[in-house]
Amino acid sequence: MAPQHTPALPRLGSRKPSHRERVADALRAALIAGELRPGEVYSAPGLAARFGVSATPVREAMLDLAKEGLVDTVPNKGFRVTAVSEKQLDEYTHVRALIEIPTTAALARTADPVALEALRPVAREIVTSAAAGDLIAYVEADLRFHLGLLALAGNDHLVDVVRDLRRRSRLYGLTALVEQGRLEASAEEHLEILDALLARDEEAVRSVMTRHLGHVRGLWAAP
Missing domain, CATH: 1.10.10.10 (Winged helix-like DNA-binding domain superfamily/Winged helix DNA-binding domain)
Structure with missing residues (x-):
């Protein structure tokens, strides 16, 4: 239950x-x-x-x-x-990957370290919310983190597109991860992304983001 x-x-x-x-x-x-x-x-x-x-x-x-x-x-x-089909979820994941992985990876070369560090409290809030099993707080902090990262690229339209895709998503698997005690480990990936960006390691950012979006698609599963 x-x-x-x-x-x-x-x-x-x-x-x-x-x-x-x-x-x-x-x-x-x-x-x-x-x-x-x-x-x-x-x-x-x-x-x-x-x-x-x-x-x-x-x-x-x-x-x-x-x-x-x-x-x-x-x-x-x-x-x-409204229900969301598996085909729609696959399409959302594909579009997000096309936008978010290269855009976030490029921030390893361009983003201000101070601006990146400003997102660390949000990344920690994601982890704290996951540990508490507060799914609504988790989703809201996750949204602020990823849109905050993308905003550093300076393209407002890109941020709006990803915001809309995320609004249409469904993370039915979150409850199961809370019950299994696994959501906190998934949440830690946000800190990994930040650390890789601050290390200016573009390939590491790309790798973590690819893994992270793969985990997200795993959560977009029919209940």
């Missing part, structure tokens, strides 16, 4: 997006982590109780997710999480 998580909305007050945006971020993370299951219908009041907020921002946030194709509206009932 999957562990029960009833997390508060992440980092309220650490930045100032709208309440609707914060709710949408938390719902996306729960969806990507596999805590909101494909085919299941979720009501706004039910999700509001789970996340400790009112139903209105949840309903508004779910409408945003519907526009992104992550959920479908079910009249008079709520929202159904």
